């Protein structure tokens with residue numbers, strides 16, 4: 493049986509995804525150039541793993557023999573913020589929205605495998621088409637391919653912005669030998685950034701550069717999650733209550749004004765650490781078991797106990813020097 497792009501989208505919705513678009517495996521020259529320039533400028537900081545397989549990252553046809561199409565998938569994770577409850581006696585650090593519930597990789601893996609199962613079932617037992625998939629850690633310029641597949645456009649803050657969900661979306665991708673009709677990226681043009689620069693001005697560490705470029709070495713998400721060593725004082729003082737990740741450039745974006753709360757209960761606080769971490773509890777973790785008791789099954793394992801404790805110490809210092817967060 494031959495599957496159409498429309499049918500693939502219906503199967504993606506039935507599998508639990510909020511967004512689905514299709515594009516070809518062809519190289520996107522502008523994205524490729526942008527990626528290599530970014531690496532050359534060392535904007536990736538200490539994320540040396542981004543240098544590995546850089547050619548495959550920029551050319552999905554190298555990821556699977558006879559690859560023809562890329563199916564781009566999106567899942568809304570938005571949940572609203574509440575006020576930080578810190579007092580003089582108890583200081584809390586804020587966790588980025590994407591990390592408050594269960595590790596999204598696990599949920600998206602389940603949904604993607606479900607989608608591939610449904611596609612294969614419709615293709616029938618004699619079909620020999622192949623599928624390989626990734627969720628954000630794979631060698632893939634996923635935002636560029638999501639834009640080309642019509643899921644949204646890449647804003648000045650480098651996030652993919654969708655008309656319906658704003659930028660609060662996780663992305664996943666399936667590279668396949670199926671020859672599918674590509675979507676038209678122009679169909680989702682919804683105004684782009686135009687003269688807006690709210691995110692550029694709001695970023696406390698000046699990490700957003702021209703041409704949709706992020707200098708990770710200044711980005712609070714990178715500093716609190718990926719950087720293994722001490723955070724330079726000039727950036728630490730700008731972190732405020734952020735103990736893991738940062739949503740500032742997304743919070744100020746007008747396209748996020750229409751964000752809708754995710755329907756995925758596993759992104760809720762019951763399945764992870766929630767919106768705030770008690771800094772005293774983090775600093776008091778005596779060993780790795782205690783660290784895993786707090787973070788296992790969530791994205792917060794990434795910075796290791798030392799990184800999370802370092803962040804907690806900064807949040808305490810920031811609170812004590814500016815308790816009203818002015």
Ligand code: SF4
Nearest residue numbers: 647648685688691745
């Ligand atoms: S805040 Fe403004 S400039 Fe930044 S991504 Fe959103 S629309 Fe674009």
